[in-house]
Amino acid sequence: MSLKYDIIIIGAGPAGMTAALNCLRAGKSVLVLESDTFGGQIALSPRVENFPSYKQTAGAEIMDKLYEQIVDWGADIELENAKSAVKTGKKFVVTTDYATYECTSLILATGCKHRHIGVAREEELTGKGVSYCALCDGAFYKDEDVAVIGDANTALQYALLLSGYCKSVHICALFDRLFADKALVDLVKARDNVDITYEIELKEFLGTDELSGLRFENTKTHTEHFVDCKCAFICVGQIPQNAPFKELVNLDDKGYVIADESCVTSCDGVFAAGDCRTKKIRQLTTAAADGTVAAYAACAYVDKINAEK
Numbered sequence: 001m002s003l004k005y006d007i008i009i010i011g012a013g014p015a016g017m018t019a020a021l022n023c024l025r026a027g028k029s030v031l032v033l034e035s036d037t038f039g040g041q042i043a044l045s046p047r048v049e050n051f052p053s054y055k056q057t058a059g060a061e062i063m064d065k066l067y068e069q070i071v072d073w074g075a076d077i078e079l080e081n082a083k084s085a086v087k088t089g090k091k092f093v094v095t096t097d098y099a100t101y102e103c104t105s106l107i108l109a110t111g112c113k114h115r116h117i118g119v120a121r122e123e124e125l126t127g128k129g130v131s132y133c134a135l136c137d138g139a140f141y142k143d144e145d146v147a148v149i150g151d152a153n154t155a156l157q158y159a160l161l162l163s164g165y166c167k168s169v170h171i172c173a174l175f176d177r178l179f180a181d182k183a184l185v186d187l188v189k190a191r192d193n194v195d196i197t198y199e200i201e202l203k204e205f206l207g208t209d210e211l212s213g214l215r216f217e218n219t220k221t222h223t224e225h226f227v228d229c230k231c232a233f234i235c236v237g238q239i240p241q242n243a244p245f246k247e248l249v250n251l252d253d254k255g256y257v258i259a260d261e262s263c264v265t266s267c268d269g270v271f272a273a274g275d276c277r278t279k280k281i282r283q284l285t286t287a288a289a290d291g292t293v294a295a296y297a298a299c300a301y302v303d304k305i306n307a308e309k
């Protein structure tokens with residue numbers, strides 16, 4: 001027999017835990033499922049400076065407090081990977097590696113993972129000179145030399161942002177061209193402190209405890225190319241974690257759940273919050289904001305279904 005909840009939330013990052021807080025405060029029974037780390041991606045960030053009211057803190061600290069908060073409000077939380085979710089009649093059945101749960105409404109807050117470049121020591125140096133988010137970490141490298149690894153719009157936006165306060169920005173592109181909007185390319189090329197090197201492939205992160213540089217290989221000549229930098233911003237795409245739910249809700253061609261600011265998805269009763277949905281800005285505060293919106297929508301849906309009984 002499976003346990004029944006008003007609302008199941010898949011993902012315990014900022015979106016999922018904020019959703020849980022609001023659902024619990026509205027008197028709903030809530031199960032939060034997390035497959036990996038409570039706190040989500042932000043728990044990986046040792047320095048967060050853009051969360052309102054905190055001058056500087058670790059992402060894990062904010063998330064630990066939020067975790068305590070939802071436990072205090074009575075959330076059931078399981079460290080289980082949600083493998084699938086299906087709608088049967090007026091309820092949803094969520095299957096994990098260990099159990100089956102039922103609920104009236106479902107919130108997907110599965111986030112996404114930055115695509116890693118796959119070079120040795122990448123994980124070890126994350127937060128120590130390897131970053132996936134210039135908006136989040138760029139300001140730590142004011143007046144320093146930095147590199148951006150990537151060749152598309154986000155990489156160039158990062159380069160533009162960083163060129164405003166970093167000493168130099170080295171764009172490292174794998175192919176012989178950039179795959180970005182012309183206007184953006186023109187803006188970047190007009191910056192005196194930005195240079196672009198084409199046809200180079202990253203081979204090694206240099207530095208012992210912190211990043212000090214990068215070693216590339218030229219894909220045509222096979223010669224070595226070195227870039228001195230304090231930080232490498234890796235910008236080679238993101239992978240949304242929505243594959244298990246592709247039969248339940250509509251995803252876009254990149255795998256994000258199609259949902260706007262209302263967090264409403266193509267499936268009645270399922271809401272999507274945070275980085276996992278289609279949106280422009282993927283950050284801590286926008287994830288938390290979605291958590292609130294999705295929570296109110298899910299609570300209203302539960303009330304409607306209960307009123308129909």
Ligand SMILES: Cc1cc2nc3c(=O)[nH]c(=O)nc-3n(C[C@H](O)[C@H](O)[C@H](O)COP(=O)(O)OP(=O)(O)OC[C@H]3O[C@@H](n4cnc5c(N)ncnc54)[C@H](O)[C@@H]3O)c2cc1C
Nearest residue numbers: 011013014015035040041042082111136274275283284287
């Ligand atoms: C290194 C780093 C530094 C960052 N720094 C900043 C910063 O300084 N400021 C800022 O505003 N933003 C920062 N960000 C971005 C910010 O972390 C994200 O925008 C935010 O965490 C998104 O929250 P979320 O809840 O939508 O998703 P996530 O944080 O990705 O959380 C989703 C959770 O769902 C879980 N999950 C996924 N699939 C399943 C499943 N099938 N079953 C169960 N659980 C599942 C995942 O394990 C994860 O814990 C940073 C990101 C990174 C990677």
